[in-house]
Amino acid sequence: MQLICHDCWNYSYFEADVETLRELKAGNGQLIVQDTKFEDFNYSESMLRDNLNDIVQYVIKQNGAALIWDPESESYQNNYISCAKCGSKKVTKPYSLWHSNRHQSLDKELLANQKEFTELRKEKKYADRLPVLWKEQ
């Protein structure tokens, strides 16, 4: 497993934009568009495969650098590769620190931990006092 989609958990099928090369041959009022070949070597095919491989290897190696923050969905999105099943751009390496579903904004994180923080402050306030026995009146 090299990459995973955080929306549908697909780890096999993906899409990427790749640049390739086409050959134009003009003459006699016609335009022929075909793969470009240099001495029987199909350069168009080779360029497509190499560029795709480069993009995939870059995303796997860089991971965080290939992601951009999307303020609308409050998640990190992949700039280069998207999921071929659901179209989501939340594609990262598995077990990534950039797991988009686990992300919280600072405000939400502070609010969620407010109770715990209050408990901590209480502990600190009474930390220098010894327990006092209840006295009968």
Added chain:
Amino acid sequence: MQIDCLSCGKSNEFLLPLWVVTTFKFNEDDTLSILHVKPLESLEDKLTDHKSLREISCKECGSNEIDIVFNEYENQDDDEVSALEGL
């Protein structure tokens, strides 16, 4: 239609980069298999758009100085046109 290289003037073969969407899958041995390739750009738009003309290069010399004539019979003299019509 006619494409001329203004640098070498010899070649009638030219190269044009095009962006495509590639659908691929990871195989069990972590190699890639390409399932589908779909063009992202229209070839017609690229040929008619003057900004994209610089992207076309001559296969022979690599120069970007090219000229595209969409109708090479447009600028012919009246005599040539009538001669062709006569044929």
